[in-house]
Amino acid sequence: MKGIRITKSGKYQVTFDQGIINGVRHKSTKVFDTLGEAEKALTEFKYNKQRNLLVTVNNMSLVELLDYWMKKYVKYKCEETTRYGYNNIISKHIAPYFVDVELSKLQPMHVQDYYDHLMKVKGLSPNTVHKHHACIRKALDFGMKQQLVHRNVADAVELPKKEFFEGVSYSKEQLNELLQKVKGTKLEVPVYLASYLGLRREEISGLKWKNVDLEKRSISIVEVRTSAGKNVITKGPKTKESRRTIYIVDELLEVLLRQKVTQKRFKDILKSEYEDSDYVFTKDNGKPYRVNSVTEQFSKFLQQNNFPKIRLHDLRHSFASILYAEGLDLKAISEVLGHSNVGTTIKIYTHRFDIVHEKPAMAMSKALNLKNSNVV
Template identity: 25%
Template sequence: MEVSDMERKKRNHNEGSIRERADGRFEIRVTAGYDFEIGKPKRISYYAKTKAEAIQKLHEEEYKIHFQKHVDPTSTTFLDWLRLWLETYMKNKVKQSTYVSYRGYIENHLAPAFPTLKLKDLTTKLLQDFYNYKQNTQGLSPKTILNLHRCLHKAMNQAVLEHYIDFNPCDAVSLPRNEKPQVEILTREEQQKLTYTSYKYRYGIFIRLTLATGIRLGELLGLRWEDVDFNKRMLSIRRTINRLPKVDYNGVGNSTEIVIQEPKTKNSIRSIPLIPNIASELQQWKNVQQNDAMTSSAAYQDSGFLVTNPFGGYLEPRTFKDAYDEILKASGLGHYTFHALRHTFATRAMEQGMDAKTTSILLGHSSVSFTLDTYTHVLDSQKQEEMKVMEEFFTLPDMPQVQSYAIAVTPMANGFLLNPVDFEDMSIEANDLQYGIQCLQTAIAQKLATMYPPTPTPVNEIVLQQGEFVVIVNL
């Protein structure tokens, strides 16, 4: 087979080659990365039926490999850098749920807006306009914009560290104010109805367990019997079960899979005390599982999980939500998400006087401030009750409707000197006595508007000099 000059040039540079095999197929060989085990470049082969297909495949693979090996700050697009960053720096670092979120931000929001923008050309102003557009035109929530921004900030920070750009354009962006989380809770009456109805259903124990602990759905479904210490009546949160988009070599596909993993934060790994009756009901649930094992016989597989189907397998979130919705409907209540049970636990705990620090730890929150901000509705009512202890300090005796104050009057050659007995520094001189009294009356009234009225000095206790007399004014 003849080899073109272009193909020979590629082979000479050890970037890729095409050769026809004896069986008529075409073999495409490319250098893909580095084999650290043998200390040499890694060679990968692909096969095609025709030469045209082989050339197209060679170009596709060389583009991928070139993109993975080289980042040219002058020509690399913003979108290519984001994809490279995600696959190279994040895929093996973050949990699958976080990876899926990051990829969603990139492909669903950033890719359509910046398909050809060069990495070097991204500016703070352009990014600010993009966030404004997302919020004002597309109606993206402040929380989603904030999460998108955090993802982008990490990617651009890596570009700064590798000197592809001089500074991170995300640093100077003005973000929308994040909305307070919408807290959906059951009233005490609704909680009582749901609890009562839950006793009629197979999975009702786990509704009650959630109302008594505030655990998340994924945490509930991830519980194993080894996480329950009946002697200490403690429940340990160590893992979660969630259904997430499946991640393969090419990224995120359309299929999903059940993922069992550790909680996403260290704070979420925690221990929660169990109240006695809930601990007792969990022990009774073991009898249900034993009965399932006897009924299902060989079909039963002991998975070790608390929440199991009649065959011993774990339940995935969608299945459990269906069971929860059935119990909710039977309770005669409106629609409440399962997460509302978590909010209800936190609300009841704080209403009963549990301090914010303890509540925060039990919920697995990142900080006490987050807990306080989330459950402001509880704190407002508590603050009103707590402030009542201050009332006695500001409960003053009833004040008389009319107060009478004495003015000592000293006759002078050209008028009178008037001195209010109970108000210092208010003496005045007046040619006309009546006018002077009116002026003092006004001045004393203004003074009383800013202070608690002093007790009037009895007239018989006022010491007068020769020629002086007393005038009484009523206020």
């Protein structure tokens, strides 16, 4: 077959003629042990060449591909928080490690060694390694579509097992104690919103008075505030289920009414120096807090008042756990939490809802009427 010749060692050398590119003819060769392998490779090459599916001849490095992916895909397709995360991973970790490694020479073992480096040298967690993997794999997928690489080597890499993180929940008694202790402090509003409605940090930080109806006693989650480095990002909720309206109970209504009065008092005192931002959770001058500020304040408050250490987000977990213990069904809990489906709620919370599986065990006992049987 034209394009195949037998070498002195008795093997079969295939010449892949990609034609003239930018005025230069590009050819490459590869040696195979059998004629069948050589013919198969050449046939596949010709098939791809006829359909313009050949990988572009280039000396691009992995880092250059990642930069190209960021500029041509991530910039237009991903949210700012995602872009920020990818950029951090690439600039702080991937680029310094791979430096000038060419795409054409990149092998699964290179990526595998990188993941080992992240855990053993950098001390990063398996979960963080999965984030790095997602970045590399998506960039290489883009490279395949652009015909810059012929395969995604990241697909052949073995990933470490993810670690399951389990937050801590407060009991009813602990939560009641916290709610009493936080009254009159700057944390009263966020703690009550998280405890009584299960709101996320970004939902609390992004809540505006225009989305609070004190007469009809409802709060609408239509906007959130988050951050990407020093940049504050205001956007809509991630899913349509997260966009929801929740009833304001008496205890929370009192807190919100007090917050209204407090903000009005500071506005009267500070006059032009007061910033009427319309946010519910603000500093004395009306400006909203940094997104991370509330979690920092919360952690410090717990330490100063000798409360068990939890995250602000764990108040959301406490909210869900207490509701379930009170007999509320999973669908209702899922809806108020703003989960995309009940499956998400089950995945996150079931292990803490019924740790000894008492409910199904008792249901089976009742069904078989074991209590009335003469069991020895």
